[in-house]
Amino acid sequence: MIRVEEYKLPQHDLPSEKFLHPKKVYLPLSQHIGKPSKELVSLGNLVDEGELIAKPEGKVSSSLHAPKKGKVVAIEYFPHPVLKRYKGITIECQEEEKKYFRTKDPSLLDKEKILQIIESAGIVGMGGAGFPTHIKLNPPKKIDTLIINGCECEPYLACDYRLMVENTQGVFGGVEIICKILQPKRVFFCIEENKPEAIKRFNSSISIKKYDLPSPQIVVLKSCYPQGGEKQLIYKVTKRKVPSGGLPFDVGCLVQNVATCFSIYQAVYYSKPLIERLVTFAGDSLFNPKNIWVKVGTLISELFEQGILQFKKELRKVILGGPMMGIALDSLDYPILKTTTGVLFLSQDRIDQEPEQECIRCARCVDVCPMGLLPLEFVKRVKRGEFEKLDEVFIKDCIECGCCSWGCPAKIPIVHYIKVGKLYGTHR
Numbered sequence: 001m002i003r004v005e006e007y008k009l010p011q012h013d014l015p016s017e018k019f020l021h022p023k024k025v026y027l028p029l030s031q032h033i034g035k036p037s038k039e040l041v042s043l044g045n046l047v048d049e050g051e052l053i054a055k056p057e058g059k060v061s062s063s064l065h066a067p068k069k070g071k072v073v074a075i076e077y078f079p080h081p082v083l084k085r086y087k088g089i090t091i092e093c094q095e096e097e098k099k100y101f102r103t104k105d106p107s108l109l110d111k112e113k114i115l116q117i118i119e120s121a122g123i124v125g126m127g128g129a130g131f132p133t134h135i136k137l138n139p140p141k142k143i144d145t146l147i148i149n150g151c152e153c154e155p156y157l158a159c160d161y162r163l164m165v166e167n168t169q170g171v172f173g174g175v176e177i178i179c180k181i182l183q184p185k186r187v188f189f190c191i192e193e194n195k196p197e198a199i200k201r202f203n204s205s206i207s208i209k210k211y212d213l214p215s216p217q218i219v220v221l222k223s224c225y226p227q228g229g230e231k232q233l234i235y236k237v238t239k240r241k242v243p244s245g246g247l248p249f250d251v252g253c254l255v256q257n258v259a260t261c262f263s264i265y266q267a268v269y270y271s272k273p274l275i276e277r278l279v280t281f282a283g284d285s286l287f288n289p290k291n292i293w294v295k296v297g298t299l300i301s302e303l304f305e306q307g308i309l310q311f312k313k314e315l316r317k318v319i320l321g322g323p324m325m326g327i328a329l330d331s332l333d334y335p336i337l338k339t340t341t342g343v344l345f346l347s348q349d350r351i352d353q354e355p356e357q358e359c360i361r362c363a364r365c366v367d368v369c370p371m372g373l374l375p376l377e378f379v380k381r382v383k384r385g386e387f388e389k390l391d392e393v394f395i396k397d398c399i400e401c402g403c404c405s406w407g408c409p410a411k412i413p414i415v416h417y418i419k420v421g422k423l424y425g426t427h428r
């Protein structure tokens with residue numbers, strides 16, 4: 001693990017804002033791990049806010065809902081931050097805002113019914129992974145330890161912190177629902193020490209004993225990266241090691257991000273599908289970094305067009321997500337996805353543009369790898385085209401955290417080589 005510059009101010013300490021009236025929303029049919037969803041609407045259809053517009057296809061998939069009332073004006077391929085271009089639905093939005101009222105009492109619902117609600121609401125892992133939550137919450141092995149991930153260890157990002165501070169009750173409500181499904185023996189709330197207000201609020205929520213949680217405990221962790229990785233967090237809290245190629249349920253654990261907990265709460269109590277989320281907009285190019293509630297499908301460019309965000313320095317790089325694991329974008333015309341935690345706008349001052357040099361075999365990348373891997377071996381084998389030899393060095397265990405690239409004195413974009421290796425390794 002490494003200590004990285006945090007760059008979390010000022011957005012960390014500013015109350016979140018809202019931008020919930022985009023002119024249009026662009027909704028790719030693939031915003032999750034698994035098969036893309038299948039559209040249920042046609043050109044010209046009128047849709048209501050929260051209406052199902054695409055259904056899951058296959059076992060691992062997710063549904064998609066209209067984030068606003070409006071008219072379907074296109075079903076076509078448009079820019080996708082990860083897949084470059086992908087088929088999606090464009091809705092021209094009306095201003096009208098739907099009100100959500102408390103509709104259900106989860107104490108009257110059984111496990112199957114709750115999982116069905118979570119599936120119908122299109123909830124996926126909102127920390128970035130995008131794995132359908134109803135599948136994750138129905139593991140093939142017994143879970144005894146639930147870990148709530150409030151670490152948010154990537155620099156700049158602060159949306160989880162604001163959510164924990166401003167919506168503590170909703171996050172706890174979601175955790176209570178997860179406990180009803182999994183029946184764990186204990187719950188750990190993991191928060192880094194740089195989030196004092198969240199720690200305070202979580203501690204008081206536990207002490208009032210309002211929530212039905214088994215042995216809840218707040219774990220305050222020293223800030224370091226990649227603390228929020230599932231396997232890292234499980235080891236830190238339980239000293240259990242997820243085996244190579246294994247998943248957290250293999251060691252009786254399940255890790256859930258706080259934003260996903262909040263979405264579960266909204267779906268189960270208010271019948272509100274996953275149609276909006278809190279996103280961090282930050283970086284030294286930005287005049288006014290902040291966290292904003294936005295509708296899924298909002299174009300990043302619209303936030304500038306509407307004057308919600310402004311630049312103060314020349315923009316040289318845009319990153320979707322954090323600087324360690326995020327993806328560089330070539331324009332602002334990309335939509336916010338269900339999995340978008342942040343968008344960073346960086347000037348020349350924050351970009352390392354030195355050219356790649358030969359590996360000097362310093363082993364710094366090996367020292368910092370949280371998975372105990374040999375990053376320099378990945379680079380060597382990919383450069384030689386030895387994709388069939390990548391499994392021998394456990395490339396699939398790489399969580400693409402970026403620690404190796406971050407410290408490499410030869411400026412080798414190691415994660416880029418790893419991604420290429422995984423891609424070619426899979427398709428050979």
Ligand code: SF4
Binds near residue numbers: 360366407408412414
């Ligand atoms: S940190 Fe960079 S230069 Fe050092 S061994 Fe790893 S790849 Fe080579």
Ligand code: SF4
Binds near residue numbers: 370397
């Ligand atoms: S090899 Fe993978 S897991 Fe290890 S530091 Fe690099 S990106 Fe992270």
